[in-house]
Amino acid sequence: MAEKLTVGNLVDRAARKFGDKRFAMRETPVRYKFFGEGHDGMTMTFTDALRAANMAAAAMRDKYGVKRGDRIATVLTNLPEVGLVFLAAARLGAIVVPFNFMLKAEEIQRAVNDCGARFLITEPELFALNIRDKSKVPDIETWAMVGQADTVPEGFLSLDEIAEGFENATVDPVPLEKDDPVAIFYTSGTTGFPKGATLTNRNLLSTATLSVRMLRIGRKDVGVTALPLAHIFGFTTSIIGGFYSGASGVLMRFFDPEKALKYMEENRATIFCGVPAMYNVLLQFHPEKYDLSSMRYWLSGADAMPVEQIKRLEAFGGKFIEGYGLVETSPIISVNPYFARRAGTVGIPVPGVKLRVMDEGGRFQKRGRVGEFVVKGPNVMKGYWGDEERTAEAFKYGWFHTGDMGYRDHLGYLHFVDREKDVVKSGGYSVFSREVEEEILLNPKVHEVALIGAPHPTKGEVPVAFVQLKPGETATEEELLEWCREHIAAYKCPRMVRIIDEMPLTMTMKVLKRELRRRLEVEGIGVVDQP
Numbered sequence: 267m268a269e270k271l272t273v274g275n276l277v278d279r280a281a282r283k284f285g286d287k288r289f290a291m292r293e294t295p296v297r298y299k300f301f302g303e304g305h306d307g308m309t310m311t312f313t314d315a316l317r318a319a320n321m322a323a324a325a326m327r328d329k330y331g332v333k334r335g336d337r338i339a340t341v342l343t344n345l346p347e348v349g350l351v352f353l354a355a356a357r358l359g360a361i362v363v364p365f366n367f368m369l370k371a372e373e374i375q376r377a378v379n380d381c382g383a384r385f386l387i388t389e390p391e392l393f394a395l396n397i398r399d400k401s402k403v404p405d406i407e408t409w410a411m412v413g414q415a416d417t418v419p420e421g422f423l424s425l426d427e428i429a430e431g432f433e434n435a436t437v438d439p440v441p442l443e444k445d446d447p448v449a450i451f452y453t454s455g456t457t458g459f460p461k462g463a464t465l466t467n468r469n470l471l472s473t474a475t476l477s478v479r480m481l482r483i484g485r486k487d488v489g490v491t492a493l494p495l496a497h498i499f500g501f502t503t504s505i506i507g508g509f510y511s512g513a514s515g516v517l518m519r520f521f522d523p524e525k526a527l528k529y530m531e532e533n534r535a536t537i538f539c540g541v542p543a544m545y546n547v548l549l550q551f552h553p554e555k556y557d558l559s560s561m562r563y564w565l566s567g568a569d570a571m572p573v574e575q576i577k578r579l580e581a582f583g584g585k586f587i588e589g590y591g592l593v594e595t596s597p598i599i600s601v602n603p604y605f606a607r608r609a610g611t612v613g614i615p616v617p618g619v620k621l622r623v624m625d626e627g628g629r630f631q632k633r634g635r636v637g638e639f640v641v642k643g644p645n646v647m648k649g650y651w652g653d654e655e656r657t658a659e660a661f662k663y664g665w666f667h668t669g670d671m672g673y674r675d676h677l678g679y680l681h682f683v684d685r686e687k688d689v690v691k692s693g694g695y696s697v698f699s700r701e702v703e704e705e706i707l708l709n710p711k712v713h714e715v716a717l718i719g720a721p722h723p724t725k726g727e728v729p730v731a732f733v734q735l736k737p738g739e740t741a742t743e744e745e746l747l748e749w750c751r752e753h754i755a756a757y758k759c760p761r762m763v764r765i766i767d768e769m770p771l772t773m774t775m776k777v778l779k780r781e782l783r784r785r786l787e788v789e790g791i792g793v794v795d796q797p
Contacts, residue, residue, distance in 0.1 A: 272467050273448050274356040274439035276509045280522040281316035284485060284512040289315055290346040291516050291533075293525075296414055300429040300433055310346045312509070317352065324355035325428045330408055330771065333357030334440060339383035339406070340496070341365045341374065341392055343519040347412045347425070348495040349505045351387055356448055357414065363450045368771050371402035378405045381450050381462055381651055382540035386410070390417055404488055421463040427617060444468035450651050451498045451593050454772040462651035465498075466663045469596040472644040475618060476504035477598065481563060481587070483508055485512030486561075489537040490529045494773045499567050503539050513537070523551040527558075534560040536584075541568040541598075542575075543601065543775035549578055558582040567591060568774050570682070573609045588615065592645045594660070597667070597773040599639075600680055611679040612672075619643035626665040636673045636683055640665035671698070688779065690719035690729050690758075697729050697758040705754050706731060709746070711739040714769050716777045717760065720786055731760040732782050734769050741765070 269275060280289070288309050294783040295307030296441055300321060301314065310318075326332035338355050340362065342348050343435070348364065355362045363381050365374060374397065375541070376572040384407045388397070393411070400421070408423065415424040442448070443465050452460035477483070484568040489508070493500030497516075504515050517531045522545055530538065540548070545566065559586035568642060576586045585604040590612035591597035597620065602613030615621045622630050623637040646666045649657035662666055671683045683698050690697040708717045719727035746763045754760075770781040 267635075271471065273352075273470055273506070274359070274442050274444040274467075275315045276289065276356075276471075276506070277312070277319050277353045278439070280312045280512065286311045286313050286314040287485060287512065288514045289440055290349070290514065292346060293517070293519055296412070297674050298414070298632045299426045312512075315346075315350060315509075318350045319353035319357060321429045322350060322425075322758070323357040323433045323437040324432045325430075326345040326354060326360075326385070327358055327437070328432070328485070329428070330385065333627045336360045336385070336430075336604055337363050337381050337383040339363045339374075339378060339381070339386040341369070341386065341388040341397070342412065342496070343367050343389065343392065344491055344495050344500070344517040345389070345412060345519065347387070348501075348515065349509075352449070352505060352675045353509075355489075356442070357437050357439045357765070359442065359446070361447050361450060363452075364501065365452065366496050367396075367494065369396060371397045371399065375403045377452060377462070378403055384408065384491050387412065389413060390419060391691050392610065393419075404688055425675060426514055442467045445648060447648060449501075451501075453593050454774065454778075461653065461656060463498075463594045464648045464651045466648050468644050469647060470506050471504060471510075472618065473598050474510050476618065477503065478507055479482065480601070480616070483507065483511045483513050483537070487511065487513035487536045487562070488533050489515045489539065490518065490526055490533070490535045491515045491539065491703065492518045492526055493539050493541070497774055498593045499591075499774070500539065502596060503565065521547075523548045523550070527551060527553055527556045530558055530561065530711040531556040536560055536562040537565065538563075539584055541774050542566060545571065545575060545579065549575060553579075553582055558584075563587055565589070567597070568776060569641045570610070570612070587618075590682065591645075594666065595619075595641060595643075595645045595668075596647065598645060599641055599723055602679075609680045611675070612677055612680065612682050613680060615641075615680075619645060621674075621680070622665065623672070624663065624667075631673070633674050635677055636671055638686060639668045639670045639672055639680070641668060642666065676746050676754070688718070690717065690727050692719070692727050692729065692757065693725040695757045699729075702729060702731070702754060702758050706733070706746075706750065706760075708753070709749055711735055711741050712746075713737075713739075714731075714777070716769060716779055716782055718779050718782050718786075720762070728761040730756060730762045730764065730786065732764050732766055732769070734766055 289312050290310045352362045386406045387410045389412050410423040412416045415426045418424040418444040447464045449465045450462045477668035491504045564579050564586045566588040589601045591599045600613040600615045620642040625637045669686045684700045688699040703715045704715045716732045720730045722728045733783045743763045770778040
């Protein structure tokens, strides 16, 4: 009888099937002693990955007492070690918690306190930049760092030190059931403090295997990974999908458009995963100078992509495929298929995922009517870690509530309208922020815009627009406000415009609207005196 596939034995299967084929390549060499003197420090094979996962699992269990259910936190950029830590934890039944590498010490401590992690693995540069002092994260008992032992500062365990004495160890993966938790991914927190989505063995495997089968990804494929591996999109496509399919990845620590194009050409890449903001930058760096004829897929999520940019990318080779999803759905809900793409939509639900449109009272809406997207499927999280109240709220009426407003058209395609929390309720009207933002972007001087609601004594809320101008452009806030009054209906027209130098962004380049709301509060700016 064939062994049941789990995330714990995924690397065993990969090593058997793909052996010494390259799994990942890093940008700069790191020569770990446990790989031996002949290792180049740049590439990692599937066999290497199995050996390292066994070694790390044995050491964490026997030296540091890590057991089933324990949480292991990581603060890492895109490195092969992200996958190795996950694979080692999964063998023990432990739960990996990848933190956004841009978080500061206080934010990490809050998340650590939330998830209960006691073991944290980071890298020297990130610690020096964002954490600086271990005492600021007092709940962590064991600190480890990736990189060669001579680069790891005093007071931290190096991976070589952890592995010492376990170089040839093997660990049988613990049995994992489909609903056993294996990872906690924190939401981007665009509207409030991030929530820890608890993802299971089934969640991660179902999404990765579905993607691989739908796109027919195999051992000949090569991906360039610029999306953060601490984000569920990058993690499932590059780590879980890579080990399942045998595809190899070129890992970029940080997104650099010129390097990305160079890596695509040099490695005859077939897949690139990004978000629209990344593709927008990529297209500004003259991709026509590079040979991209090997490309099969340009994958995208997080936001809508302009049709003109899709056509430009596809002209170089490959098909552009955009999807829609959330951290809580690990992450795929729907895909806009390249063979039947409908512009302006987020596609159709993927196989196995049920989606309905629901009103506030739990009633399903007819096609064409706006409501909240609610879903069921093997991709949907177990719940929010340690938060029964928010979990119950998220699964009200027996469906997972995405918090996204939209409708389904006569062909079954999904139209995203707005985040429920971003809808401005003003004087009895629902002002959809995305709609107003798209209208303001028609102003030739505007590069980026974000609409939020500000408190008002009689209307409840009124719209306020934060605007980032294009480089070299000048305008006053009053000029932009006057432009809005001329082009936008009165009920949804911003009552105030604020010009800012740069939008606060998440690691996937989404605008952090909670930071803009906080800015209004801190600066004491209101619109209560405006009609």
